[in-house]
Amino acid sequence: MFPLQILSQIIKAFRAGETPTQIAAGFGVGFLIGLMPFWTLQGVLLFLVLLFVNINMAAGSLAMLVAGFVAFLLDPLFHNLGYAVLTLPALQGTWEALYNLPVAPLSRFNNTVVMGSFLGGLVLFAPVYVGMKKLVVSYRSGLEERIKKWKVVQSLRGSKIVEWYVKIRDLGSMS
Structure with a gap:
């Protein structure tokens, strides 16, 4: 059920719910979280940003799933x-000073995969954000109607799984 809920929330957000900036920011932050190992100081802080800042949580959740699969291949x-x-010899003093700080070791910055995935995520954040924002704007300005005509979308809309999901989802809204 959880993936269907995320997909449903993404589609609602794409249609009108939130601004393209909120959706793109949620996707960008989620993508950054998904690229790196989660249980680090920066991973937890970024997750708190996703929870408490006014950005789209569903887009962030979807991005975490997508980026998690991508990260596995890019490790x-x-x-x-x-x-x-x-x-880098020029940065050795910086790493030593950081490691001696009380909280910095919780970031696990001295792990090569953590450092590399965090830097890779920072580099990819801007293109992911801009690309998602353009996709949302494009979807709202006419792409939605073309997508509804695709055979795959039409067959999914008529499938038993989607009908079953809608029935269960609507049970929660009955008073």
């Missing part, structure tokens, strides 16, 4: 990037 690249940054 070797993230390891190489993190290793390159952590072994």
Whole structure:
């Protein structure tokens, strides 16, 4: 049920619910969270941003799922990037000073995959944000009507799973 709920909320948001900026920001933050190992200081802080800032939680959840699969494939690249940054002689003093701070080790910045995925996520945040914002604007300005005509969408709308989901969803709204 959970993936169908996320998909339903995304479609509602795409149609009109929230601004394209809120949806794109939620997707961007979720994508950044999904790229890196979650149980780090920056992962938890970004998740709190997703929860408490006025951005789209459903888009963030979807992005975390998508980025989680992408991250698995990109981990070797993230390891190489993190290793390159952590072994730069010019930054050795910075890493030592950071490690000696009371809270900084909770970020696990000294792990090559954590460092590489965080940097990769920061680099990808702007293109993901801009791309999602353009997609939402495009969807609202006419793309929705074209998508509704696709055979895949029409067959999904008439499927038993979707009918079953709608019945169960509507049970909760009955008073």
